[in-house]
Amino acid sequence: MVAECAPPQEAGAESKAGLALEVASVFPVLMGAAFTQNNINSVMSELRPYRQGLLDAAQIAARLLTISVFLAIGLSNYLAFGSQLQPDVLLNYGTEELGRLLAGRVALALSGAVKLSFLVNGQLSLPMYLYPYQRNLWAVLPEQSAEERMGDRSSFAATNIASLAGCALVAVVVPSVWKPLKLLGGTAVSCMAFTFPGLIILRAGGGGERAGAWDRTLWALGWVLAAVGLLQAAASIASQFM
Numbered sequence: 001m002v003a004e005c006a007p008p009q010e011a012g013a014e015s016k017a018g019l020a021l022e023v024a025s026v027f028p029v030l031m032g033a034a035f036t037q038n039n040i041n042s043v044m045s046e047l048r049p050y051r052q053g054l055l056d057a058a059q060i061a062a063r064l065l066t067i068s069v070f071l072a073i074g075l076s077n078y079l080a081f082g083s084q085l086q087p088d089v090l091l092n093y094g095t096e097e098l099g100r101l102l103a104g105r106v107a108l109a110l111s112g113a114v115k116l117s118f119l120v121n122g123q124l125s126l127p128m129y130l131y132p133y134q135r136n137l138w139a140v141l142p143e144q145s146a147e148e149r150m151g152d153r154s155s156f157a158a159t160n161i162a163s164l165a166g167c168a169l170v171a172v173v174v175p176s177v178w179k180p181l182k183l184l185g186g187t188a189v190s191c192m193a194f195t196f197p198g199l200i201i202l203r204a205g206g207g208g209e210r211a212g213a214w215d216r217t218l219w220a221l222g223w224v225l226a227a228v229g230l231l232q233a234a235a236s237i238a239s240q241f242m
Helices: 016-045 052-084 095-099 104-140 146-150 153-173 178-203 213-239
Strands: none
Touching (some): 104 146, 178 213
16 A cells, blocks of 8 residues: 555755665565466466466456556545645545545544554465565575475464454554564565575575586576565665664
């Protein structure tokens, strides 16, 4: 839900360094919308017969649907609230803000429905994000089998519950979720998109003397991906203090 909201003006954002850190830390959060289609891979792999063409078509449809929904939400919020649009979308749907547009009871009901939908969305979508995250993590660690670890349902469920509890604590304690979301986007998403894939490539080897040109190219790409992910995470962390 961050994709439809403009970032607030924070200290340091006016400088070139501050602006660069803002863009670097926000980009993975926006990119997180594209990760919604990742669950299709696990779902389609369980279907028989498997057809690559059907999987590709489903992924394209998921991307288009995700982008369309986010753009529609952003446009509708802008049309409804205009210049009063808040960086945290939930702040726009408080009873006081909605009371300017709707009757009292209707505003209260809509505010409760929006907040409840956010909670349900988090409970349903967080395990989807954690699955590729944990799988890549176990694949990177030495002497670990990603297949065996991901088959441990109790461990995976415990991680999901702990993550949901952490998100609930942040939502209660932090007045604005913008900074935690930027930090999550700049670290977790950058790890899933860049750092972990790069480390997996490096672990597979390919940089030795007997490696071919293609293997050496992949090995170099692994270093690039890992470096980009680490720089992205560092920029996100640094932006929290500017």
